[in-house]
Amino acid sequence: MTECPECAAIVESHDKVLGEVFPCPDCGTELEVLGTEPFSVQPAPKEAEDWGE
Amino acid sequence: MKVAIVGGSGYVGGELLRLLLRHPGVEVDQVTSDTLAGKAVGRAHPNLRKWTSLTFAPHSALRAADITFLATPHGGSMERVPGLLGADGTVIDLSADYRLHDPAQYPAYYGRQHPHPELLAEAVYGLPEVHRDAIRSARLIAVPGCIATASILALRPLVAASLIDPAHVVVDAKSGSSASGQDSGPAGLHAERSGVMRAYAPAGHRHTAEIEQETGVRVALSCHAVEAVRGVLATCHAFRTRPVDEKDLWRTYRAAYGSEPFVRIVHETDGIHREPEPKILAGTNYCDLGFAADAHAERIVAIAALDNLMKGAAGNAVQCLNLRAGFPETTGLDFPGLHPI
Numbered sequence: 513m514t515e516c517p518e519c520a521a522i523v524e525s526h527d528k529v530l531g532e533v534f535p536c537p538d539c540g541t542e543l544e545v546l547g548t549e550p551f552s553v554q555p556a557p558k559e560a561e562d563w564g565e
Numbered sequence: 566m567k568v569a570i571v572g573g574s575g576y577v578g579g580e581l582l583r584l585l586l587r588h589p590g591v592e593v594d595q596v597t598s599d600t601l602a603g604k605a606v607g608r609a610h611p612n613l614r615k616w617t618s619l620t621f622a623p624h625s626a627l628r629a630a631d632i633t634f635l636a637t638p639h640g641g642s643m644e645r646v647p648g649l650l651g652a653d654g655t656v657i658d659l660s661a662d663y664r665l666h667d668p669a670q671y672p673a674y675y676g677r678q679h680p681h682p683e684l685l686a687e688a689v690y691g692l693p694e695v696h697r698d699a700i701r702s703a704r705l706i707a708v709p710g711c712i713a714t715a716s717i718l719a720l721r722p723l724v725a726a727s728l729i730d731p732a733h734v735v736v737d738a739k740s741g742s743s744a745s746g747q748d749s750g751p752a753g754l755h756a757e758r759s760g761v762m763r764a765y766a767p768a769g770h771r772h773t774a775e776i777e778q779e780t781g782v783r784v785a786l787s788c789h790a791v792e793a794v795r796g797v798l799a800t801c802h803a804f805r806t807r808p809v810d811e812k813d814l815w816r817t818y819r820a821a822y823g824s825e826p827f828v829r830i831v832h833e834t835d836g837i838h839r840e841p842e843p844k845i846l847a848g849t850n851y852c853d854l855g856f857a858a859d860a861h862a863e864r865i866v867a868i869a870a871l872d873n874l875m876k877g878a879a880g881n882a883v884q885c886l887n888l889r890a891g892f893p894e895t896t897g898l899d900f901p902g903l904h905p906i
Contacts, residue, residue: 521819538830539834540833540836
């Protein structure tokens with residue numbers, strides 16, 4: 513397991529594979545698996561959005 | 566278990582009926598209304614047609630029940646409660662009449678002396694996330710106000726963690742029209758309400774007293790009416806006592822509410838629904854909580870959304886019933902809401 517870099521939620525590795533993208537169960541951030549031994553993640557790259565703000 | 570509802574013709578009474586008629590552990594024995602005495606429940610609450618054959622009884626015909634819900638307007642419970650308690654019943658009061666522990670607050674916020682101040686010390690403030698154990702054994706449960714519920718749930722974790730200056734807290738609340746009940750007068754007319762964005766209580770709102778009682782901080786509360794039937798959105802502004810980031814706030818709220826069945830932390834980085842909003846909570850018993858760490862202004866923003874008739878009134882009352890009667894806490898409260906709505 514590791515921590516979500518956005519919200520510090522515990523993220524389980526389960527059977528995730530290198531490069532897999534999955535949502536954090538708490539904050540919904542798309543996370544990309546950087547390594548499996550040890551398990552590590554980072555926010556996945558995303559297209560920029562214009563919210564009109 | 567037999568329950569009765571006093572004042573069942575209003576919006577809160579209707580929500581109580583909707584929940585209790587489907588609750589597997591209770592039988593609604595009686596529902597009273599002086600204005601609709603003798604009329605079918607479906608006359609006031611058309612969504613309940615074919616769900617019950619109950620008719621409204623006058624208040625004077627109220628029989629003893631195991632638990633009596635009081636859904637009368639503020640002031641309507643003060644004199645009823647002692648008699649109901651004297652008959653060995655349990656009372657769940659949805660008015661403001663027994664929420665405040667300090668009798669001196671009633672003249673200040675409700676314009677009258679409390680006739681039974683001795684009962685204010687006994688009454689349990691019916692917010693399960695704060696007073697769960699006390700609710701389990703209470704004779705008199707005072708269900709919080711809707712804006713107060715949202716504000717208290719948003720602020721308490723920040724106070725407990727000493728993250729905010731307790732002297733400078735601002736709550737900006739928006740609420741839908743059902744929060745003012747069926748007798749809101751001209752303010753509720755379609756011509757006045759449609760499209761409204763009105764500051765109806767920039768200062769001095771009655772829920773200020775409850776929020777201060779339950780959080781221990783001084784609160785500057787401003788309330789607004791907006792174009793919605795249901796819903797409360799409370800945006801709380803507080804100033805930090807030390808640098809915090811969003812991970813700190815996640816940890817703080819997760820520690821406070823991680824195991825709560827009806828409090829969800831909503832603070833997402835993507836999508837349309839990134840922070841709490843009341844629209845998708847209509848009919849549910851959830852209070853959704855979000856936040857932001859504003860480093861520029863050294864501010865913490867806490868956001869709470871709920872359905873004023875549910876977690877802000879009837880749903881929370883049924884949650885209290887479940888605790889008091891020993892039912893699973895979520896019984897009868899599992900509706901997940903509608904989307905789109």
